[in-house]
Ligand code: C2E
Ligand code: MG
């Protein structure tokens with residue numbers, strides 16, 4: 001059975017800081033060097049022998065000063081590296097020499113020992129000064145370190161201290177579990193009872209958990225820290241199985257849930273606990289924190305009504321977490337009207353502007369973009385995609401109306417429509433209403449639908465597409481080649497344009513067969529009386545090949561990235 005090795009939070013912190021100290025082997029080496037230097041000092045001063053150095057003959061006694069300096073240096077280094085122990089060892093070594101030196105000078109009147117006595121006194125003074133000033137520096141260093149690893153409110157270690165402990169456990173190849181614990185309803189205590197009551201609750205939680213970590217009630221070794229606000233971290237090590245871990249968490253839970261009386265008010269605190277295991281879940285410290293947090297948040301979401309309060313991390317949790325976070329961002333953006341769009345130009349093969357594809361854009365809280373590749377699937381799953389599609393469609397129609405008013409040009413705007421949106425009952429009416437309100441004719445619009453629709457919902461989709469065509473719109477089959485549509489579906493589908501997926505264009509110039517494959521898609525498109533556009537064209541070489549094999553249109557970074565509508569407007573004006 002694994003033994004509980006260290007049951008003190010403070011002890012662990014001390015050990016972590018001491019572990020950085022100079023190794024003991026250096027202490028022994030310095031003593032050895034000092035012994036040799038002292039021996040050589042004494043023997044060189046008492047001999048008349050001569051030695052030859054670099055071809056020159058000299059007295060061995062001429063080196064006495066060098067050996068003496070070497071001894072003194074060892075003593076000083078000893079005090080600097082090993083502080084208290086070093087200082088007392090050095091003092092002992094120096095003081096034991098004094099009686100011998102004094103007797104030689106006073107009783108035997110041997111003046112040649114005078115420099116030795118003088119040097120010893122000077123070194124004693126020097127190392128005492130070093131020792132005393134070192135103590136001040138160390139006390140200062142300690143207070144800085146204490147601040148760096150301690151949470152000022154509760155006195156518990158903080159997240160940084162946890163990171164240090166985790167690094168240490170990883171170095172020792174010890175398994176450990178990180179638990180993220182978040183108090184429930186803590187905010188309401190702050191809001192209703194005031195911040196000082198909230199602080200008192202946190203201090204009491206910290207006191208209870210610290211006591212539990214410091215005593216031997218549990219079978220495992222724990223280290224408790226405060227992460228932020230009402231979030232605590234528990235690092236559990238020295239366990240035999242995860243059953244032991246869960247028992248330990250249960251013990252912390254039970255301790256927390258005991259009645260808490262603060263300023264004559266009773267509080268019954270509860271928390272949600274999520275944990276991740278190192279090395280099973282990850283050996284990367286940041287990931288372990290993230291995973292434990294994700295598990296804790298999963299408990300928070302499920303807790304209401306489900307009674308689960310402790311959960312281990314699984315990869316599904318993080319995906320669900322991510323989805324929830326993205327869903328929240330989409331909802332906020334829709335509510336605050338923050339979904340916007342970019343337009344990516346499409347050209348014919350001679351580089352004449354055909355129009356643009358409208359692409360939805362969403363910004364994260366920090367201003368960075370969230371890719372549609374991430375948010376569109378979430379929007380599809382959560383039923384929000386029709387609102388995004390509609391928003392982008394409305395903005396795109398506004399853009400066309402503006403272009404017509406300003407330039408009189410006829411351009412085509414492609415908008416992406418998800419299957420879900422297309423199948424909505426009032427889809428056609430909504431599409432038509434937007435056009436009528438802006439007085440834009442339908443032949444400016446191309447609807448992009450992925451080829452999967454041909455298989456999933458062929459009949460109803462066909463009906464919808466025929467209605468769109470009847471209005472005068474064009475229809476494009478997006479990402480062609482990535483699905484499983486058969487030629488017969490394609491033949492019966494009233495589309496106007498095939499969009500060859502970027503993945504085929506990427507490979508096109510790498511082998512003959514890939515090039516022939518693209519050429520074949522283009523031929524099929526032409527046989528079926530469709531135009532063909534290549535997506536994701538990034539190089540001039542690709543453009544040359546596509547021209548050779550008869551592709552009609554080009555969309556890709558080579559001729560234009562997605563851009564804000566203002567820039568797209570300028571592009572239309574310039575290309576007139
Ligand atoms: P898509 O409809 O196939 O759009 C083309 C994607 O390829 C766009 O990515 C575009 O920025 C990117 N692209 C174009 N040329 C190049 C190139 O040369 N190199 C590279 N690396 N990429 C290129 P984006 O904007 O990230 O959109 C991704 C997908 O998200 C779209 O693929 C579409 O399926 C979906 N999407 C975007 N906006 C909407 C929308 O409003 N509604 C719906 N339902 N889906 C949308
Ligand atoms: Mg598209």
Ligand code: MG
Pocket residue numbers: 478479499501535
């Ligand atoms: Mg595409």
